């Protein structure tokens with residue numbers, strides 16, 4: 001569904017964009033991303049000037065503000081190396097949303113060029129680097145939430161391929177996989193009732209499958225769902241897929 | 253923090269209504285998906301192909317419309333052009349008055365809702381009776397349709413039985429078969445008395461001038477059986493270039509709309525009754541309706557005009573499922589309506605500028621759309637338009653992004669904000685890296701603030 005035309009990966013030098021959520025809350029996910037990429041043989045460059053992908057403003061309708069942040073990101077991630085993000089939604093912002101907001105801008109080409117070398121982590125590991133399995137062991141029944149921004153990209157099949165190849169992992173099915181968790185960035189603030197109802201439905205389906213933990217390639221969905229579960233006094237365990245891969249390595 | 257109108261509506265929606273909408277949309281969506289993937293190897297490629305055909309039509313309307321006019325005329329039909337809703341209503345009235353007609357039966361057409369035809373005709377002493385069961389019930393109750401394929405998706409049979417009783421269609425009985433039988437008995441008489449049968453058209457083939465109508469109740473056939481005059485109200489975007497395009501589009505339409513391989517009735521109408529035919533309408537009038545469509549065509553959202561009104565996008569939409577159709581305050585609800593309704597509103601765009609906000613941008617609508625309309629992209633464009641127009645309805649609930657954008661384009665300030673996050677509650681929300689955290693916390697618990705931790709780890713670790 002998303003425009004995800006990508007430049008083939010040649011080298012193993014990558015730039016990491018941690019995303020603002022990992023910068024602010026989920027530092028361990030960013031660490032796991034580093035460790036997973038290094039295990040795959042990558043050398044990582046972390047541009048210190050990075051901030052946010054600009055998605056809150058794009059979705060909020062303030063495209064002028066979004067372009068300002070995107071321009072900063074384009075400058076910060078100069079070069080030719082792939083840019084890797086532990087988030088399907090921020091990656092999609094750079095390869096799909098940003099070009100949309102720059103359609104009539106003189107610097108569209110630079111934005112598109114960044115988009116063509118931007119990858120969500122799992123998509124990169126499998127479809128960029130060509131990995132087909134992951135070593136190690138991780139004993140858990142895992143419910144994998146289908147983050148919406150991974151729709152139509154290689155991220156979900158990639159995550160499933162690697163997760164299923166880990167000894168001890170069982171990926172459990174649950175209902176209404178195609179339905180959104182209800183986060184949607186500013187949507188969750190402007191539509192508190194609907195957002196909550198969507199989250200509760202999602203949690204109901206997930207709980208019915210009795211997983212040990214809920215995983216995703218996006219922390220925003222997990223923040224919303226676990227935040228809702230904790231608020232209701234029934235916390236659920238969440239893990240980014242990168243954390244599972246990293247932890248599996250411990251017993252490789 | 254202002255809450256959006258559609259969210260307020262959803263919060264007030266009675267639980268049984270929401271349950272009815274949710275169950276019906278979920279079931280239809282799941283059957284649709286199973287059927288498409290069961291019966292076709294690559295449904296997504298079919299959607300792309302169908303989208304390409306309809307997009308081709310949109311980009312060539314300037315030549316296709318005159319071509320279909322000539323074809324229709326050659327087939328014996330009379331063609332009328334209506335630039336506005338008023339002009340379309342007036343055209344219907346003119347045709348009826350010329351025949352001294354006072355009674356009209358009407359098969360389901362969204363365009364007639366759009367131009368408020370029933371209301372207009374009533375003011376001129378003309379009865380326009382709905383014959384689609386759902387629309388008939390909506391009409392009885394002076395209600396409004398809440399779904400483009402299932403107009404009474406919000407009603408349960410108890411409500412319907414009560415309203416039948418109120419309107420003298422028999423003592424209370426909520427057995428669906430009884431309801432249908434009573435409606436049928438009532439409508440039979442009306443079909444016979446009507447002077448004019450009015451329909452829409454799902455497709456019009458430029459190649460042959462054929463009008464294509466699909467229904468499940470056969471009411472459009474009845475509407476054209478006795479009356480001597482047939483009026484078809486057709487949006488100018490309903491064309492397909494060739495008859496053979498119908499093979500693909502009809503297959504996708506029925507599966508997407510109601511999870512059927514084909515609707516029960518598919519009619520191909522190639523003009524009024526021929527001399528050799530025993531009966532049927534002697535006059536066929538086709539009214540092509542613009543009503544804002546050329547403006548949509550000129551906009552960056554023109555892809556929405558590919559829509560074949562299957563309703564799949566609303567069936568899968570989590571927001572529609574929670575809010576139901578009336579929340580959208582317009583003829584077209586759900587994801588398609590969130591794009592189309594504000595656009596068709598023209599100068600009144602600001603009054604519906606909140607509709608494009610009613611989406612988490614999850615993309616489920618695009619994924620099911622049989623003509624592959626990138627609805628989320630169009631919603632985003634309209635959000636930008638709403639912001640630039642300064643529409644207050646669109647702004648409700650969205651924090652201002654200016655200060656945040658400034659912060660996010662200045663690395664030093666950004667890092668300081670990350671480190672300062674421990675005083676989260678003392679900062680204006682708009683200065684936080686993720687703008688709306690404060691409001692968010694009302695119904696969710698925030699994770700622990702760990703701003704700066706990852707960067708510290710990365711700096712101090714010994715690289716392997």
Ligand code: SF4
Nearest residue numbers: 559560562563565621
């Ligand atoms: S936008 Fe697409 S899915 Fe929605 S009603 Fe139109 S054709 Fe169907």
